[in-house]
Amino acid sequence: MVTEVEKYLTDQENKQLLRFITCGSVDDGKSTLIGRLLFESHLIFEDQLSELQSTSKKIGTQGDDIDFALLVDGLSAEMEQGITIDVAYRFFSTDKRKFIVADTPGHEQYTRNMATGASTADVAILLIDARAGLLPQTCRHSHIVDMLGVKNICLAINKMDLVDYSQDVYDKIKNDYIEFSNGLNFDNINSIPISALKGDNIIELSKNMNWYKDESLVQYLENVKYNLEKKNQQFILPIQWVNRLSHNFRGFCGQVAEGNISIGDEIIVKPSNKKSTIKNILVSDNEQNSCNVGHSVTLELNDEIDISRGDIICQKEFSCDIADQFQGKILWMDEEKMVPGRPYIFKFGVAESNGSISKLRNRININTFAEENSTTLELNEIGLVNIALDRKLSMKPYIESNSLGSFIIIDKMTNNTVGMGLVNFALFRSENIQWHEMDINKELRSKSKHQKPTVLWFTGLSGSGKSTIANILEKKLFNLGKHTMLLDGDNVRHGLNKDLGFTNADRVENIRRIANVSKLMIDAGLITIVSFIAPFKAERRLARDLMPNDFLEIFIDVPLKVAEYRDPKGLYKKARSGNIKNFTGIDSPYESPENPDIHIKSDEMNPEAAAEKIIEFLKNKNII
Amino acid sequence: MSLTHLETLEAESIHIMREVVATADNPVMLYSVGKDSAVMLHIARKAFYPNKIPFPLMHVDTTWKFKEMISFRDEIISKYGLKLIVHINKEGVKMGVGPITHGSSVHTDKMKTQGLKQALDKYQFDVAFGGARRDEEKSRAKERIFSFRTEKHQWDPKNQRPELWNIFNTKKKKGESIRVFPLSNWTELDVWQYIYKENIPIVPLYFSDKRPVVERDGVLILVDDERLPLKKDEKPILKNVRFRTLGCYPLTGAVESNAKTLPEIIQEMLVAKTSERDGRLIDFDNIASMEQKKQGGYF
Known part of the structure; x- marks a missing residue:
């Protein structure tokens, strides 16, 4: 007896591991199929079965029959809504292979979960309801698994019991799909007529469909060849x-x-x-x-x-691009929109760099994969983008190398994974533009001016008193014999930034330019006062990251009520009446600094005292 | 040569552990003395070989663990020269909290959940490895390998970070922590097969032996010490029993079995009719109980 087990164990040790994803739209019966696979491979224990029977009666959709879907819909929120809202991983095995199934939701709003499941899948099982045929979701899911490089597709044409096991229905759907998938890069497309509910063609070939003589679904999964080891790959x-x-x-x-x-x-x-x-x-x-x-x-x-x-x-022979700019495809996975120019972290395998999406070339329609114009990407949208990194990383196009061509995007504030991406190809623009080291540098200029060049970055609501305080401060510094420059929001928008409006994307670009101009002023040895609303933390951080040792954030803090009451330019009135859009504090957010270097409450002290407080701070820090 | 499924799982677990050590400030491995912890520890020794494991182990002791678990734990720690922290919720002890007097949910919450939170706060661990697997229970099937906890140690199932390819986002804010489950993709059978293949030492309670038990509500409870009050007509009987899962002894049911070797255990498992967590009384409360416990900070 025991020797049999030992033999069994030795046999089992040599099993392979196949990961697959099941996709399809909401009612195609994915959860039922997986529940059926677990049930048929005897992985449902008696206690689970009795829990399943009682839950089936309580909230199931199959009357007194067992609702297999409940076995896999784990979280209680989903059980109530009757849909799968996340990626769930399931395990079963046969004598030949062990399987890990990524069960992912079908709704459009869960495209990100599907991409997550597809990123590790060797095979995709695409469920189609035989009564409905190809749906927009079928096409969208095909595009996504194709984008993520899944090469083996198994079309599981489900609910055959509801179309009288008709071969004609099956053939039509199969041919429609083959025609549709012409433009995609799959290596193999296999199709099987099944009924997950009744168990037809799941383990063994069904007597109900004598016209189908190929493999059952489980036989297919046991035998499909997948790229565990691609040929001729370099180490x-x-x-x-x-x-x-x-x-x-x-x-x-x-x-x-x-x-x-x-x-x-x-x-x-x-x-x-x-x-x-x-x-x-x-x-x-x-x-x-x-x-x-x-x-x-x-x-x-x-x-x-x-x-x-x-x-x-x-x-030794391996070659890849070492680049800091590239073109790629990204899928946005966060509730908060993607903003071109905003700093994010890009993680390639275990290597990472700060960077930004320098250009959104096009948004890609996830149902048709047509390219459309857009200024941003929202949750679950795909875009063709240029990305600029702060340092050079090793990379390759995703179609040549999954490991050097894939990356995730992390938000620097929330630390969330906000996107995933694939490299199309490296760009070499900055390659030809060399950085010239000059003989007269920041240190020399700063010495000759007897000051430490510093950016004093004012931020605060419109009407908080930024410009007034900045103006008094500059006069005081000038009288002390210091070399200064004042960059004022309104003034810069008349010239350098007159092409920019007030959308979030334009605000980000506005600050990016100002931050870089300030850096040039610092190199010139100047104490540079920057007075902008600068409402977003991320962009203020971008500015600080450009010159971390020469940057002071000064928060001119005033309650919105007070600023609105002062309303020196009459702008709040216009914003309230709807004549100005995207006005900070009214219909566009202001994110207060958490740890400003200097905090001025402008409703509690007059501008003169505020400027004096800043002068004291600069003296204490040996800046002047 | 393709890897076998156990080689694939081992390589993935090692990758996860090294990723933590490369990015965490102060990681710890939660060591519960059970078979999953044994596998996790074995893999950790491989991952950092020829170096020692670069983090301590921590056991949150509820004071109601089987005696044999504690002696096995101490034996393993000294055999491999590991660093172990044992944490007991002193406040719970002072209040006299126990599974018999307070029931399973109060006891588990106070001695295990709160005890774990206390320990993580006390030592300021930012990453804690756990031996949980996705095949154990429905809500675990959806948990990420890197699972984030708020400053209050809470889990938000609706707000989990997507995990793509094998790229892990290990960023966190100050005060937040990550639970990392290197055995996420292992099944119970994989664990037993691996223990067999690698000859990993496990607590003898997993093997059948004559042990004194009493039967309560159809569950066999081991009389491990004098703290288990016996009812008038109750008398411990010696039976050939073993345990499929280990925890606090009054909360852990034994199964009648003659399996004295790993192949016998595995054979028994292959024809088993109840799932592993059936022996854990804490799961019985209601359908979504594990999900609720986790949101509250249970591991």
Whole structure:
């Protein structure tokens, strides 16, 4: 008896792991299909079954029959609404393979969840309701799994029991799909007529459809060839962590992203292009002669070269782009809209950089994949963009390399993952524009002026007194013999920024330009007073990040009521009556600074005292 | 050569652990002494080999764990030279909270949930590894590998970060923490197979032995010490039993079994008719109970 189990265990050890995603629109029966797969592979235990039976009666949709969908709809909120709202991962196995299923929602507003599931899938099962045929959702889901590089599609034409198991219905849908998918990049499209509810063609071929003689769904999943190991791939190991034990041991740790390598092979490190050879390989904790894609390894090299987290070790012949600008496709995943120019973090595997979306070229219609004009991307929208990073990273087009061509976008304020993206190709614009080091620099200019060049960045509502205080402050500094420049919001909008309006995107660009002009003023050795509303934290941070050691944020704080009462330019009145749109404080938000360097409550002190307070601060900090 | 499914799972878990060590300020591994913790610890030793594990282990002791769990724990810690923090909710002890006097939900909340929060706050851990798996229970199936907790240790199932490819967003604000589950994609069978293949030591309670038990509401409870009050007509009987899951002994049901070896356990599991958490009394409350506990800070 026990020896049988031991034999079983040895057999099981050699199973492969296949990850697949199920997609389809809301009523196509995804959850029912997965519940059925779990049930048929005997992975539902008696206690779960009895809970399922009682829940089915309470809130199920199948009368007194078991509602398999309830088995997979986990969170109570979904159970009440009767829809799956997140990605759920399910597990089952047969004698040949272990399966991980990403069960994802069908609604358009959950496109992001579908993309999440598709990003790790080897195969996509696309469910189609035989009564409905191809729906816009079917097309959208196909586009998304195609965009994420899934190569194997299995069309599961479901609810065949409701169309009298008709071959004609099946053939028509199958042919419609093949015609539709002409423009996509799938390697294999397979189709199977099923009934998830009744169990037809799930495990074994159904007697109800004698005309179908190919594989059942489970047979397909057991046998489908997938790209576990793509042919001719070159070795890539992104370095996660450096294991330092002593002077003698420096191990470079990571999970092999592509290809394989052996002891003695020559390698090159990107982006430094330093070369060495492999001295030793640990696969997990075992010394081995070689390692393959998927292994978590620790490599030792024969030469002492500097390698840190985010670098990649690859085989000698490997080439990739080392770029800080590229064109790509992104899917926006956050409630808050994407703003071109706003600083985000871009994480490629384990390497990351600050950067921004420098240009939204087009929005891509997720139902037709046609390109449309747009100034922003909202939740679940896809865009074709240019991205500018603050430092150069190793990258490749996604179609050539999943690991070097994929990235996530992180918001610097909320830390949320707000988007995902794929590299189309690297751009090399700044390559030809060299930064010239000048002989007379900031330090020399600052010495000759006896001051530490600093940006005094005023922020506050319209009518808070920014311009008044800034003007008095500049006069005081001038009288002290200091070299200053005052950049005022309204004045700059008359010239440099007269092409910009007051939408969020224009406000971001406005601040980006001012921040860069201020940086030039700093290089010129000046104390630069910037007086703008600058309502968004993210852009004020962008300015600070440009010159972190030369930047002071001064918050001119006044309650909105007071500013509106003062209304020196009559603007609040116009905004309230609807004559001005996007007015800060009225129909556009103002995000107060959390930790300003200087906090002036302008309703509690007069402008003269406020300017004096700032002068004192500058003296204490040895700026003047 | 393609990897087998166990090799794939092991490599993924190592990747996750290294990602935490590379980005966290002060990580800790929650070590519950059970079989999942045993697997997690085994993988951690591999992930950082030939170095030692670069973080401490922490056991939140409810004071009602099986005696054998505690002795096994101490044995493993000294065998591998690990650093262990044991945290007990002293306030709970002072109030005399226990599963028998206060019932399972008060006891679990006070000694386990609150105890864990206290410990995380006390040592300022920003990342805590846990051995939970997605196949255990419905609400776990939707939890991310990197699962964020607010400053008050709460989980918001509607506001989870998407996890794409194997790129993990490990950013957090000061005060927030992350629970990381390196065994998310393992099933119970994978865990047993791996323990068998790698010969990982586990608490003897998983194996059948003659043990004194009493039967209550159809559940076999081990009389582990004198704190379990016996009813008048109740007498502990010696039975061949083992445990499929380990926790506080008055809350953990034993199963009758003669399985004394791993292959026997696995064989029993393959024909088992009840799921693993069936032995845990805390899940019985109602349909969505685990989800509610997690929102409140249960691991």
